[in-house]
Amino acid sequence: MNNFDFYNPVKILFGEGKINQLASEIPQNSVILVTYGGGSIKSNGVYEQVMSSLSSFKVFEFGGIEPNPRYETLMKAVDIIKANNVNFLLAVGGGSVLDGTKFIAAAAKFKGEAWDILRKGAKIEEGLPLGTILTLPATGSEMNSGGVITIGTTKEKLVFGSSHLFPKFSILDPTVTYSLPKNQLANGIVDAFVHTTEQYLTYPSNSPIQDRYAESILKTLIEIAPQVLNSPDDYQARANFMWSCTMALNGLIGAGVPTDWATHMIGHELTAFFGLDHGVTLAIVLPSLLREMKDDKREKLLQYGKNVWGIETGTEDNRIDEAIIRTVSFFNSLGVKTKLSAHGINGSQLAPIFERFQARQWKLGERKNITPNRIEIILKSAL
Amino acid sequence: MNNFDFYNPVKILFGEGKINQLASEIPQNSVILVTYGGGSIKSNGVYEQVMSSLSSFKVFEFGGIEPNPRYETLMKAVDIIKANNVNFLLAVGGGSVLDGTKFIAAAAKFKGEAWDILRKGAKIEEGLPLGTILTLPATGSEMNSGGVITIGTTKEKLVFGSSHLFPKFSILDPTVTYSLPKNQLANGIVDAFVHTTEQYLTYPSNSPIQDRYAESILKTLIEIAPQVLNSPDDYQARANFMWSCTMALNGLIGAGVPTDWATHMIGHELTAFFGLDHGVTLAIVLPSLLREMKDDKREKLLQYGKNVWGIETGTEDNRIDEAIIRTVSFFNSLGVKTKLSAHGINGSQLAPIFERFQARQWKLGERKNITPNRIEIILKSAL
Numbered sequence: 009m010n011n012f013d014f015y016n017p018v019k020i021l022f023g024e025g026k027i028n029q030l031a032s033e034i035p036q037n038s039v040i041l042v043t044y045g046g047g048s049i050k051s052n053g054v055y056e057q058v059m060s061s062l063s064s065f066k067v068f069e070f071g072g073i074e075p076n077p078r079y080e081t082l083m084k085a086v087d088i089i090k091a092n093n094v095n096f097l098l099a100v101g102g103g104s105v106l107d108g109t110k111f112i113a114a115a116a117k118f119k120g121e122a123w124d125i126l127r128k129g130a131k132i133e134e135g136l137p138l139g140t141i142l143t144l145p146a147t148g149s150e151m152n153s154g155g156v157i158t159i160g161t162t163k164e165k166l167v168f169g170s171s172h173l174f175p176k177f178s179i180l181d182p183t184v185t186y187s188l189p190k191n192q193l194a195n196g197i198v199d200a201f202v203h204t205t206e207q208y209l210t211y212p213s214n215s216p217i218q219d220r221y222a223e224s225i226l227k228t229l230i231e232i233a234p235q236v237l238n239s240p241d242d243y244q245a246r247a248n249f250m251w252s253c254t255m256a257l258n259g260l261i262g263a264g265v266p267t268d269w270a271t272h273m274i275g276h277e278l279t280a281f282f283g284l285d286h287g288v289t290l291a292i293v294l295p296s297l298l299r300e301m302k303d304d305k306r307e308k309l310l311q312y313g314k315n316v317w318g319i320e321t322g323t324e325d326n327r328i329d330e331a332i333i334r335t336v337s338f339f340n341s342l343g344v345k346t347k348l349s350a351h352g353i354n355g356s357q358l359a360p361i362f363e364r365f366q367a368r369q370w371k372l373g374e375r376k377n378i379t380p381n382r383i384e385i386i387l388k389s390a391l
Numbered sequence: 392m393n394n395f396d397f398y399n400p401v402k403i404l405f406g407e408g409k410i411n412q413l414a415s416e417i418p419q420n421s422v423i424l425v426t427y428g429g430g431s432i433k434s435n436g437v438y439e440q441v442m443s444s445l446s447s448f449k450v451f452e453f454g455g456i457e458p459n460p461r462y463e464t465l466m467k468a469v470d471i472i473k474a475n476n477v478n479f480l481l482a483v484g485g486g487s488v489l490d491g492t493k494f495i496a497a498a499a500k501f502k503g504e505a506w507d508i509l510r511k512g513a514k515i516e517e518g519l520p521l522g523t524i525l526t527l528p529a530t531g532s533e534m535n536s537g538g539v540i541t542i543g544t545t546k547e548k549l550v551f552g553s554s555h556l557f558p559k560f561s562i563l564d565p566t567v568t569y570s571l572p573k574n575q576l577a578n579g580i581v582d583a584f585v586h587t588t589e590q591y592l593t594y595p596s597n598s599p600i601q602d603r604y605a606e607s608i609l610k611t612l613i614e615i616a617p618q619v620l621n622s623p624d625d626y627q628a629r630a631n632f633m634w635s636c637t638m639a640l641n642g643l644i645g646a647g648v649p650t651d652w653a654t655h656m657i658g659h660e661l662t663a664f665f666g667l668d669h670g671v672t673l674a675i676v677l678p679s680l681l682r683e684m685k686d687d688k689r690e691k692l693l694q695y696g697k698n699v700w701g702i703e704t705g706t707e708d709n710r711i712d713e714a715i716i717r718t719v720s721f722f723n724s725l726g727v728k729t730k731l732s733a734h735g736i737n738g739s740q741l742a743p744i745f746e747r748f749q750a751r752q753w754k755l756g757e758r759k760n761i762t763p764n765r766i767e768i769i770l771k772s773a774l
Binding site: 009010011012013014015016017018019020021022023024025026214215216217220221223224225227228231232244247248251252255260263264 | 614627
């Protein structure tokens, strides 16, 4: 195990009916900005539940945070905050709304140009306090302190984070997911799966607790996926899905072990350039990346094949190939396609992405050896 | 999965050399009381490391916190705090020192008679801030907000807890465990193992993440126990042992699932009456309790046998018996005996314990059906 620091002060309120506890989690006399996305919370009853819980507070609203939330949009919320002395943020939505609201929390308190948080990695010294009500399990944003923001003008998806941006609380009520469309559920399963592999499919570091926890999440996602997709009101399936997603990215399985994150970094570019859903990009990049990095990840790929998929016979190379094939089949079984061409993207369209990687000279992965040239190989073999 | 709240704001600093970060985790100008036990920290170098890290602070000391820390002892520390305006506590030791220091933190701020915290479960409204440096992995006290205190005059071991008593930070450096005697390590392994079974060997609640995490801890403890006991300077074994113990009782595996805790409650009485080490009492009670409660715990005992011990053949009863036999063998392999008679305790000596259980009319376990009569059966079959 490597040395690590772990800190996660988010209070989780989990289960049906927990939105009723909302008001008691927010300091009295707060002036609240409720943030949300495209308005699905108005059709599924969550909006009304939230607003009636907050009747004793002064409340402003900011809707319209888009999937892959944009800097330009979020800064409008900062204006509302400053004009109205808002001192508490409540994000109601999925990962995009939660990530966006964390950025708003940081930008509202930032001395200087908030743009620098994304472009220059400027240090976040404080943030407005925030709480969340999660409506789409996927990103884990409800129990971590980071996010990903898109700058619309330059087609960049950039990460940020700070221990000042942990939600004070997150309410996870599985029943609010009943109305989600199937493709969003499928993308959420892929997202949680790949969050886990990013912290697991690296190289051995003698960390059996972390490895087994990661395998626990992967096996659970595989096991529950059919019910999650096909039984909209299966409370237990949705509850276990929700908790798996939170566990996949709350810092615990990555504490003390090497981590990769190349699939995410490459995937972000596919979203920024082609508008592909985040989960879709991960399903495209991961299998191809695992094939390219097979030698570096050999021991963990064999362990993954054995402990997650039960693959115990054949040569090492066969077993690794089989593990990757099973991964692809799993994504496909969710209705998520794993090839760029399935989304109408051909090789010539990749040129600007390759140029950007070359210009940045990124070296990704747990060994920092996924160079721009290897990223080209990975993406071309995912066509 | 059942509804739950989960909150754990303890910052963990894990790894060799982390004690060097101590001073930066404590607010400047703090007046610190360093608490410790019988003085082993003075022979293994930890005391010097701590004191030199704290050279810029005003520091008082309170040593001599005994295993199964006593109310009478701890209240002397409260006097020192009040006389010297101490405003930060640093516990350096194992679970007894940490539990005792949490009680000191609560008692120092308690309005009224601190005794009521233990005897009447009086609510703890605040606590002095505290940090910990863990020297003996076992209890998980480093990452939770509760403790167990003994009242010497009445031979009672009583639990207490409050979200105000979470350590601000806990430093876990596996190298400080190198000098521990074998029996303390063995007891620590049993303690972490039984913390896990208390939250796992109950009845199914459709919580695959929690079940698999629990199995992860149990399998890891079984796997690493020989190296932990026989290779005093095996860093990785000690690191994984330390992290397993923390994970076993930080609230995570018990969130959303039924929990038992009867083995602990019965074990506490054995310590209070006979002075047996805590881990020893758990190893005595657990197998006997599992046999007595076999029908109530049937599904989870079968799951435990299969997933932890690989027992897949035979009748259900055979498989359950085998799982319990394997558990006993595991404890014995650590040098921990699982019978009261091995500690010179015979049936007639149990009478006052039975009287106390009858007087309290305790109903223990995940179904609240472990009555005083069943506790008698459990303890008699552990003779």
